[in-house]
Amino acid sequence: MGFDGGIILRHLPELSAGLRLTLLLAVVALLVGTALGFFGCLGKLLGRGLLFWIASIYVTVMRGVPEMVVMFWIYYCGPLVLGAKLSSFAAAATAMSLFAGAHLAEIFRAGILAVPRGQSEAARALGLPIFSQWVEIVLPQALRMMIPPFIGLVTLVIKISGLASAIGVAELVYEASIVSGQTYRYFELFSAVGVLYFLIIFPLSLTAQRYERVLARRSR
Amino acid sequence: MTGLHPLTHKPGGRRFDSGDLASLVLGLALVGGIAAMIDWKFVRSLDFVVVVDYWQPLLKGALTTLFVTAAALVVGLALGIVIAILLQLPLGPLRWLLLLYVELWRNTPLIVQLFWIHFGLPVVTGVSPTALESGLLALTLQSSAYLADIARAGIQAVPRGQWQAGRALGLPTASLWLEVVLPQALKIMIPPFANLALSFLNGSALLGLIQVGELMTVATKISDYTFKPIEIMTAVGALYLVLNLVVGRLAHWLELATRTPR
Numbered sequence: 001m002g003f004d005g006g007i008i009l010r011h012l013p014e015l016s017a018g019l020r021l022t023l024l025l026a027v028v029a030l031l032v033g034t035a036l037g038f039f040g041c042l043g044k045l046l047g048r049g050l051l052f053w054i055a056s057i058y059v060t061v062m063r064g065v066p067e068m069v070v071m072f073w074i075y076y077c078g079p080l081v082l083g084a085k086l087s088s089f090a091a092a093a094t095a096m097s098l099f100a101g102a103h104l105a106e107i108f109r110a111g112i113l114a115v116p117r118g119q120s121e122a123a124r125a126l127g128l129p130i131f132s133q134w135v136e137i138v139l140p141q142a143l144r145m146m147i148p149p150f151i152g153l154v155t156l157v158i159k160i161s162g163l164a165s166a167i168g169v170a171e172l173v174y175e176a177s178i179v180s181g182q183t184y185r186y187f188e189l190f191s192a193v194g195v196l197y198f199l200i201i202f203p204l205s206l207t208a209q210r211y212e213r214v215l216a217r218r219s220r
Numbered sequence: 221m222t223g224l225h226p227l228t229h230k231p232g233g234r235r236f237d238s239g240d241l242a243s244l245v246l247g248l249a250l251v252g253g254i255a256a257m258i259d260w261k262f263v264r265s266l267d268f269v270v271v272v273d274y275w276q277p278l279l280k281g282a283l284t285t286l287f288v289t290a291a292a293l294v295v296g297l298a299l300g301i302v303i304a305i306l307l308q309l310p311l312g313p314l315r316w317l318l319l320l321y322v323e324l325w326r327n328t329p330l331i332v333q334l335f336w337i338h339f340g341l342p343v344v345t346g347v348s349p350t351a352l353e354s355g356l357l358a359l360t361l362q363s364s365a366y367l368a369d370i371a372r373a374g375i376q377a378v379p380r381g382q383w384q385a386g387r388a389l390g391l392p393t394a395s396l397w398l399e400v401v402l403p404q405a406l407k408i409m410i411p412p413f414a415n416l417a418l419s420f421l422n423g424s425a426l427l428g429l430i431q432v433g434e435l436m437t438v439a440t441k442i443s444d445y446t447f448k449p450i451e452i453m454t455a456v457g458a459l460y461l462v463l464n465l466v467v468g469r470l471a472h473w474l475e476l477a478t479r480t481p482r
Contacts, residue, residue, distance in 0.1 A: 046239070046243075047243050047246075047247070048239060048240050048243040048244075049240060049243055049244060049247065050243065050244055050247030050248065050251070051243040051244070051246050051247035051250070052243070053247075054247055054250055054251070060461075060465075061461060064422075064460070064461040064464040064465060065422070065457045065460050065461050065464075066422040066423070066424075066425035066426075066436070066457075066460050067422070067425075068425045068426055068428065068436060069425055069436070069439075069453060069456055069457045069460060070457070072440075072449065072453050073450070073453040073454065073457060076449040076450050076453060077450055077453075079259065079262055080258060080259055080262050080263065080450070081257050081258055081259065083259060155327070158329075159328070159329035159330070159331075160329070161329075162329040162330075162331040162332060163331060163426065165331070166429055173329070173331055173332060173335070176332075176335075177335065180339065184343070185343075186335070186336075186339035186340040186343055187336070187339075187340035187341065187343045187344050188340075189340075190332060190335050190336040190339065190340045191336065191340065193332055194324075194328045194332045194333070194336055197327070197328045197329055197332060198323075198324060198327050198328050201327040201328065202323060202327040205323075205326070205327055
C-alpha cells in the first residue's frame with residue numbers, strides 16, 4: 001500500500017470543515033478563557049479570604065486535572081446544572097475555556113508580579129492616582145511580559161482541541177479518524193493532519209521564542 | 221485605600237476593612253450563584269459507592285499511569301540529552317534533521333502523534349504494536365523532543381567559565397561533559413523537567429483513547445459498564461489532581477534539596 005496523496009485532496013472538504021471547527025473551538029476557548037483568566041487573576045491577587053480561595057481552587061483544579069477528564073465530566077454533568085445534556089461542542093468549548101482560563105489566570109498573575117516593585121513604588125511616590133499607577137505604569141510592562149506565555153497557551157489550546165474528538169466534536173482529528181476509518185488510509189490522513197497542525201502551531205511558537213529573546217535583551 | 225502592588229496586599233494581623241468586605245460579599249455571591257444553579261436533587265441521586273466497589277482496578281490504572289509517565293520521561297530524558305549534545309556539534313545537515321525532529325514533536329498535538337503511531341505506522345511498516353507500546357512510544361518521542369529543548373537550555377546556562385576551566389585543566393572531552401557540564405546542566409533542568417512531568421502525567425490520560433490500560437482507560441470502561449460516568453469521572457479527576465499535587469510537591473522538594481548553597 002503506497003502513499004496515496006490523492007486521498008487527502010479528495011477529502012479536502014471534510015478536512016477543511018474539521019479545521020474550521022478546530023479553530024472555532026480554539027477562538028471561543030481563548031476569548032472566554034481570557035475573561036475567566038482576568039477574574040481568576042484578580043481573585044488570586046486582590047481577593048481575600050473566601051474570594052481568594054475560590055480563585056485558587058479554580059486555578060489548581062483546572063490545571064491539575066487532565067483536560068480529557070474535564071471534557072468528559074462536563075459532557076456527562078450537563079444535567080447537573082442545566083437539566084439537559086450539553087451538546088458535544090458546548091461541552092468541549094466549556095472545558096477548554098475553563099482550562100485556558102486557569103492557565104491564563106496564572107500567566108496574568110505572573111506577568112503582574114514580574115514588574116519590579118520599584119516601578120509601582122516609584123509611581124506611588126510620585127503621587128500618581130491609583131488608576132494611572134496601574135494603567136500607565138504596571139500593566140504596560142506586565143502585558144509585554146505576558147506575550148510569550150500567552151502565545152504558548154494559544155498553541156496549547158490548539159493542541160488540546162484535538163481531544164474534543166473523543167466526545168464527538170467533528171473537528172480535525174475527528175474528521176481524519178472518520179475518513180481514514182472508511183478508506184483505511186490512516187497514515188496519509190494523520191500525516192496530513194499533523195502537518196496542518198504544525199503549519200499553524202510552529203509559526204506561533206517561533207513568534208513566542210523571538211519575542212522572548214527580545215524581552216531578555218531588553219531587560220539586560 | 222489598598223496598597224498598589226499585589227505583594228503588599230496581604231499584610232497579616234490587621235482590621236477587617238472594606239477590601240475584606242468586598243471579597244466576602246463577592247465570594248458569597250459566587251458560592252450562592254453556583255449553589256443555586258446546581259440541581260441538588262440530581263446530586264443526591266449520585267451513588268459514589270461504585271467508586272469504592274472498583275477501587276482495585278482504579279488503583280491499578282493509577283499505578284499504570286505513573287509507570288507510563290515515568291518510563292516515557294526517563295527514556296525521553298536520555299534521548300533528549302543525547303539530542304541536545306548532538307545539536308551542540310557541527311554536524312551539518314544532520315543538525316537540521318534533529319531540529320526538524322524536535323520541532324515536529326513539539327508543535328503537533330499528542331493525539332495526532334498517538335493516532336499516527338498507533339493506526340498510521342502499522343499500515344506502512346506492517347508491524348502492529350500493542351496499545352501500550354504505541355502509547356509509550358508516542359509519549360517517549362514527544363518527551364524526548366521537549367527534553368532536548370530543556371537540555372539545550374540547561375547546557376547553555378552552564379557558565380562559560382566552567383568550560384574554559386575544564387579545558388584549561390586539560391580534561392578530556394568526555395569528562396568535561398560528564399563531570400563538569402552535565403551535572404550542572406541537570407540541576408538547572410529540574411524545574412522545567414518537573415513542569416514537563418506534570419503536563420505528561422495529565423497528558424497520559426489521552427492514552428485512554430486507544431485503551432492503553434491506564435487510569436483513563438479503566439475509568440471509561442467502568443463508567444460504560446456501570447452507567448455511572450459522573451461518579452467515576454469525578455473520582456478519577458480527584459485522583460489525577462492528587463497525583464498531580466503529590467508529584468508537584470516531590471519536584472519542589474527535589475528542587476530545594478539539590479539547590480547549590482551560596
